[in-house]
Amino acid sequence: MDSQKGTDSVSQRIQAMTDRAADLKARGAYFYNMAVTEILDDARVIVNGRNMGMYASYGYAGLLGHPRIAAAAKAAVDKYGTGTNGVRSLAGTLDLHVELEETIADFKHAEAAITYTSGYATNLSVISTLMGRGDWILSDKLNHASIVDGCMMSGALFRRFKHNDMADLEKRLQQAPSDVAKLVIADAVFSMDGDIIDLPKVVKLCEKYDAWLMMDEAHSIGVLGKTGRGIEEHFGLGDVVDIKMGTLSKTIPSVGGYVAGKRDMIEYLRHASRAYIFSAALPPAQAAAAMESFKVILDEPWRLEKLQANTEQFIGGLKSAGFDTMLTETAIVPVLCGDDERAYELTGAAQAKDLFVLPVVSPAVPNGLARLRATVTAAHATKDIAYALDVLAEAGKEIGII
Missing domain, CATH: 3.40.640.10 (Type I PLP-dependent aspartate aminotransferase-like (Major domain))
Structure with missing residues (x-):
């Protein structure tokens, strides 16, 4: 019996995804599965030898390494x-x-x-x-x-x-x-x-x-x-x-x-x-x-207080710069970019200045609602959040998001 492998729907789904990933890698726009070589705390990591501010962590209370x-x-x-x-x-x-x-x-x-x-x-x-x-x-x-x-x-x-x-x-x-x-x-x-x-x-x-x-x-x-x-x-x-x-x-x-x-x-x-x-x-x-x-x-209830203050600083700063953060009121902060390509561009610009952020694109979110899914934690220092806001605002203007 002739094999259908390579032409059936399973093979087509595999090929479509691998082609998409390969295209992003070829353009330098693939930011997923990046190997972190050292976790300094819930605010900083070492990636490819670079000390980067971590704005993609779920460690909201800053407990990693406690x-x-x-x-x-x-x-x-x-x-x-x-x-x-x-x-x-x-x-x-x-x-x-x-x-x-x-x-x-x-x-x-x-x-x-x-x-x-x-x-x-x-x-x-x-x-x-x-x-x-x-x-x-x-x-x-x-x-x-x-x-x-x-x-x-x-x-x-x-x-x-x-x-x-x-x-x-x-x-x-x-x-x-x-x-x-x-x-x-x-x-x-x-x-x-x-x-x-x-x-x-x-x-x-x-x-x-x-x-x-x-x-x-x-x-x-x-x-x-x-x-x-x-x-x-x-x-x-x-x-x-x-x-x-x-x-x-x-x-x-x-x-x-x-x-x-x-x-x-x-x-x-x-x-x-x-x-x-x-x-x-x-x-x-x-x-x-x-x-x-x-x-x-x-x-350590101070961690909740610090997290709330950092959240307010980050959301408030993004909104003041002109970004759409949707309806967030927590440490999960969507930075709306629109189409997938602009999300990749903003990610690349941020990572070039040592901000570890990641894009979320279709089909994880609907077409037209691609975003950075940025997060802050209790471990972030006020000055570091201010730096992140400056980087994102400058890149957002250059790309045309704001």
Whole structure:
């Protein structure tokens, strides 16, 4: 039988992407997968021998390299070694994992918590375990890809509502039969736009239509709320979210994900979610680092204050220069460029002056909404942010963005 490899749809998709990457590399406009040779802190890195200001990090609280966190990780390696050689349900659970989950539950004011080895896998597994055929899932249009994939994997009826549009969410809820399980899910802080979900209104709608509520707090833990506990604290609402999901790889400088909530739900996930049952446990060093990070956030509230001040300086400076930062109100700051080529040009100009920023282009964002997805952290100095603003403003004018 003749082989179709090279002409079938799989080969065509592979060829299209490799051609696109090759073209960008040939033009010096490919900025992805750049090897960082040294991480100095959450504000500076060494790339290709150059000391660059880091404006693409998710380490919002500036905890990377914190001595307490590093010491906890090293002590865990000395005590337990580098891995567990097992899944959590069998031989993989350490007392360290139990302590981490208790720490997360306390931090989130929840009865219990469960951890996973990947934030992506957390959403994929939790959504598809809790929801199934015949159920309804209503998801914000700008939710993270891991949420979308979890919704599709669940087999539930999957409907999107317009971004942060409560009237559209209510319309979707009204369409759902009253006798089916319903889940409303949204990012707390949206990963490409930096704006915040209208949680008070979402909560009211979930109560009105008897729907479960899940919040993905990947970008809100250590960022929102007086003590960094996240979106519920930010709005002063108490314990109103049924499924409190978060990651351990952004503000928390480790790896993995978690869900906190009612004890019976967590027990169900522990015995039914495939990413927990069939994945090896978090390595000891990563579990210890994550646990200590939650404690540092509470012990060093100045980090939240510094992050807020840096965020206001960065957003305010970009707006004053004439940039469109969309609706952001957090440390995730989109610098709107328009078409993909202008995003590449602005990135190149910024990197030439030692600003590590990265472009986000189609299909990750809609055509015409290409941007730099810039971030600031508590580790940035005021003078460094001022320098970054000057570089971006000068380049933006030369390119014609502002």
